[in-house]
Amino acid sequence: MSDRRAPDRWWEGAVIYQIYPRSYADANGDGIGDLRGILERLDHLRGTNASLGVDAIWLSPMYPSPLADFGYDVSDYLDVAPEYGTLADFDALVEASHARGLRFLLDLVPCHTSIEHPWFVESRSSRSSPKRDWYIWADALPAGGPPSNWEATFGGSSWEWDAATGQYYLHTFYPEQPDLNWRNPAVADAMAEVMRFWFRRGVDGFRVDAIFAAIKDDLLRDNPPDRRPAAIPGMGRESGQDPLWSMRRPEVHDVVRHLRRVAAEFPGRVLVGEAYVPVEELAGYLGHGADDEFHLAFNFELLRSPWEHRHLTLAIERSEALHPPGTLPTYAISNHDQARHTTRWGLDRARAAAFLLLTLRGVAVLYAGEEIGMVDADPAILPDPPFDRAGRDGCRTPMQWDGSPSGGFSTGSPWLPLVDPARRNVADQSADAGSLLSLYRRLIAVRAGSPALGRGAHRSIFGVAPGVLAWLREAHDERIIVLLNVGDAESACDLRRITAENGEVLVATSDRSGHLGLRGLTLAPLEGIAVRLATLTP
Ligand code: GLC
Secondary structure, three states: OOOOOHHHHHOOOOEEEEHHHHOOOOOOOOOOOOOHHHHHHHHHHOOOOOOOOOOEEEEEOOOOOOOOOOOOOOOOOOOOOOOOOOOOHHHHHHHHHHHHHHEEEEEEEEEEOOOOOOOHHHHHOOOOOHHHEEOOOOOOOOOOOOOOOOOOOOOOOOOOEEOOOOOEEEOOOOOOEEEEEEOHHHHHHHHHHHHHHHHHHHOEEEOEEEOOOOOOOOOOOOEEEEOOOOOOOOOOOOOOOOOOOOOOOOOOOHHHHHHHHHHHOOOEEEEEEOOOHHHHHHHHOOOOOOOOOOOOOEHEEEEEEHOOHHHHHHHHHHHHHOOOOOOOOEEEEEOOOOOOHHHHOOHHHHHHHHHHHHOOOOEHHHHHHHHHOOOOOOOHHHOOOOOOOOOOOOOOOOOOOOOOOOOOOOOOOOOOOOOOOOOOOHHHHHOOOOEEEEEEEHHHHHHHHHHHHOOOOOEEEOOOOOEEEEEEEEEEOOEEEEEEEEEOOEOOOOOOOOOOEEEEEEEOOOOEEEEEEEEOEEOOOOOOEEEEEEEOOO
16 A cells, blocks of 8 residues: 655654664774764665665764763754764765655754853853853852752752852753753754754754753742652652753743744754653644644653553553644654663563554654664673763663674774674574564564554554553554553453454564454464454444
């Protein structure tokens, strides 16, 4: 069946692949991944029969950076860090990606710069600097001490004292990441120029970093104590306070609308917001119309869910119920900030997890390495002290391309140790039809070829069997029933309300294929199957 996506809304139902540039592929042997390395590995992603078949790359920051937060502290928005290559390498990578029909998204980090960014250097040079108001500066309280009780995501006060000018500056994350002042129109203009620079170079969109923290209370009111679960699980310590006045302010939506207006100058471009907020609040970031706020926004409900039937059900139902009409959930189950799902949920659930992610309605974002079941490094094998002070290095180890000690990642000494390339790597799994990698390929191929799975409607079916998640995906004349046993026991399905006698197995975590009678169907533990129904009477 043909893909009926309108070309200018190419992201609907897309599969996006996140690359952490430092850890993907190292072409020059310095132990650090680079852009040429990615280019040499594009076959893995799209364009050959053995490719994953993803629709787009999202590249985590590759800008010059002193690496206090591994690139999320940008010191020049308009260049490539020398360890990753040059602007010419970047252009070559975008061109080669486009040549295979692969879109290319960059990471936009609009809320803070590096302490070494020339804007901040100028801003802190004196109280009368023309860029003073590009950042958030405030006096000490009359009795001394920081202007408010706000706590930084990675611990400690959000305020850093600048002895030279006798004021504090604000940082939501590390002290090396001073927050830009988004109430200043000059900042909004400067960031618009950054976006245009990359759009003109051909990028297809941005993942927009940490947007929920873009605007703070202008009166700097103290945050109340926290009585709710942490907004950003797994990132830094629990802060002990509710970031009522320092994050998630209503004015943040003016910032998002501004970004959207800039993106709208370039047809076919997409903005994917990162806001670690509950799905109720996420709806607001998806705007109130077809051209308002983000096109997509990460939905962390699944990522935050334990692997338990009732929790997964709730995550799916909340997502389905709370996304505004005309918008799609954007799911990821792993990323560079959290323990990998193979580590959180367990490796034995990797096939079922892939099946879940890729058969739900919406956009699926894969984190490089999940397609071969990479797991987090045991902290004991990580260098001491860790590169990332917030302790997220475990999920950032290099990609395992083959079974050699450096996993085919580098001919030099990898910046972080590899976990287990001999046990899990692309080369071995490519050749094995029963591997996790082969399952990812099948899932993505089936999804791309099926209007119902790609972009169709979702309708949950409850009470099919203990431990079994079930839903229908429907588009035009295609109807697919998706069944996934998330439990550890066999489960006999009761599909009497769905009166199809049989259907065609499109994809399964097991080796089921061909025609399948749905009556009396029993699913093995962690088995998932997607069946195209011959007939259906709801
Ligand atoms: C985002 C990034 C994370 C970074 C933080 C500050 O949440 O994903 O890696 O530390 O923003 O930029």
